[in-house]
Amino acid sequence: MSRTGAGAGFLAVALAAVPAAAQEVTVRYVAPERFTDAENRYGSGQSLRATLAEMTRIFEEAGRRRLAPGDGLAITVLDIDLAGFERPGIGAPQGVRVVTDAAPPRIRLAYELRRGGRVAARSEETLTDINFLLTGSARLASGGLAYERALVRDWFARRFPGPG
Numbered sequence: 001m002s003r004t005g006a007g008a009g010f011l012a013v014a015l016a017a018v019p020a021a022a023q024e025v026t027v028r029y030v031a032p033e034r035f036t037d038a039e040n041r042y043g044s045g046q047s048l049r050a051t052l053a054e055m056t057r058i059f060e061e062a063g064r065r066r067l068a069p070g071d072g073l074a075i076t077v078l079d080i081d082l083a084g085f086e087r088p089g090i091g092a093p094q095g096v097r098v099v100t101d102a103a104p105p106r107i108r109l110a111y112e113l114r115r116g117g118r119v120a121a122r123s124e125e126t127l128t129d130i131n132f133l134l135t136g137s138a139r140l141a142s143g144g145l146a147y148e149r150a151l152v153r154d155w156f157a158r159r160f161p162g163p164g
Helices: 001-015 049-067 138-139 147-160
Strands: 024-029 072-081 086-089 096-099 107-114 119-130
Touching: 024 049, 049 147, 072 119, 096 119, 119 147
Parallel strands: 024 072
Antiparallel strands: 072 107, 086 096, 107 119
């Protein structure tokens, strides 16, 4: 077999292994060090880096469930205010995060949905839910950022009523 034939055969095998038009979600953060409340200031949660990594996973997971094959979604996160507020520890080495209905989760973002190579939707929105403590799904969830995960999941369901 010639080198050209072997290269073409390898390319055909490599292309066959690629899933057909998967959904792509890209997440970018603008000045995260200035976000309202995404950083562990008093030892009550995870670091800013860990929070952003988890938020990226949350957006990507929601996109896989909600976007149609071939869709691309670019999200630019402009601000994050996690549910509750941090309170420095009194007589303790670490602070605590106090979650009350007075401090709902809030995420400000811009997004662009591409479908078939064309822009299908573009907007800037603020996601928040003042009733976040009344829904059991987030309270019963395990893991960090449960309220933010529910907020993003609900936003995807409303904004992109797709296959999931």
